[in-house]
Amino acid sequence: MQHLAFGKGKVAVVTGAALGIGRAAALRFAEMGLKVCLVDLPSADLKAAEEEAKVKAADPGSIVAMATDVSDPGAVKAMAATVMETFGGADILLNNAASRAGRGFDADIEEWRQLVEVNLWGVIYGTRAFLPGMRERGTPAVIVNTGSKQGITNPPGHPVYNLSKAAVKSYTESLAHELRSSGAENVTAHLLVPGWTTTGKNEHRTGAWLPDQVIEYMLQGIAAGSFYIVCPDDEVSAEEDRRRILWGAGDITENRPALSRWDPTVKHAYDAFEP
Ligand SMILES: NC(=O)c1ccc[n+]([C@@H]2O[C@H](COP(=O)([O-])OP(=O)(O)OC[C@H]3O[C@@H](n4cnc5c(N)ncnc54)[C@H](O)[C@@H]3O)[C@@H](O)[C@H]2O)c1
Secondary structure (H helix, E strand, C coil), rough: CCCCHHHCCEEEEEEEECCHHHHHHHHHHCCCCCCCEEECCCCCCHHHHHHHHHHHCHHHHHHEEEECCCCCCCHHHHHHHHHHHHHHCCCCCECCCCCCCCCCCCCCCHHHHHHHHHHHHHHHHHHHHHHHHHHHHCEEEEEEEEECCCCHCCCCHHHHHHHHHHHHHHHHHHHHHHHHHHCCEEEEEEECCCCCCCCCCCCCCCCEEEHHHHHHHHHHHHHHHCEEEECCCCCCCHHHHHHHHHHHHHHHHCCCCCCCCHHHCCCHHHHHHCC
């Protein structure tokens, strides 16, 4: 049983739909009989994803690519207006586009700023552009924001990506509460947390999931009414994720050094930790 927002003829907007998890979502939704707006930066990959989705769809006219930079609030508003004109609004919004630029603590400041614009502000612009219409329609609707385990356990290496995903988690939690407590019960928010997934143009490696597996897990999580949809992968089990998340929270409650999991003086305690 799917959530009611995923019925035939419903409308899904997927950002970051040219590649990876967003592309897999768009193709799956097309196969399920949804109308799909594929949103991404203009590229041959976006065109190719649109063509593939048209092949999967019973009606190719139900698939539209909309080249949009999600970090541009005016462009996101214009895209939402086009979705309204074309399909009468959206039932599903997957705020999934993300950048991984600016790796390292001293990376170019403009790269950091741009990453936050895409990964955090893109999610906020998308939500603000579509939520009022979803509320007004009053029919079942979902907003799924893609976070990351890096936004929960904060591993060293890519601090700005981690902070953007921690902010997406915080924003989506607040959004879920707001929807619940303001009587907008037809709309629910969900935080999708993929595990290690082969995306972009990367070669598939043992241990990683494929994007289709993430989308299947997401659909099951939404149908089950889950807010946190934390995917395992073939290397990290759900139990190991739970251990890592609880250990990270324990850094605060036990007054340990920040990111103690990676502190050689504390590592032995983490290795012996059983929640
Ligand atoms: N792949 C993983 O292992 C993994 C793990 C955890 C979280 N995630 C998250 O999953 C989501 C999907 O990532 P993916 O791995 O499929 O990546 P991907 O690189 O395959 O796809 C990301 C897409 O976002 C698009 N994009 C980037 N900037 C954009 C912008 N300004 N406007 C519009 N589109 C833009 C890219 O063009 C690309 O098509 C992201 O939010 C990512 O942070 C991925």
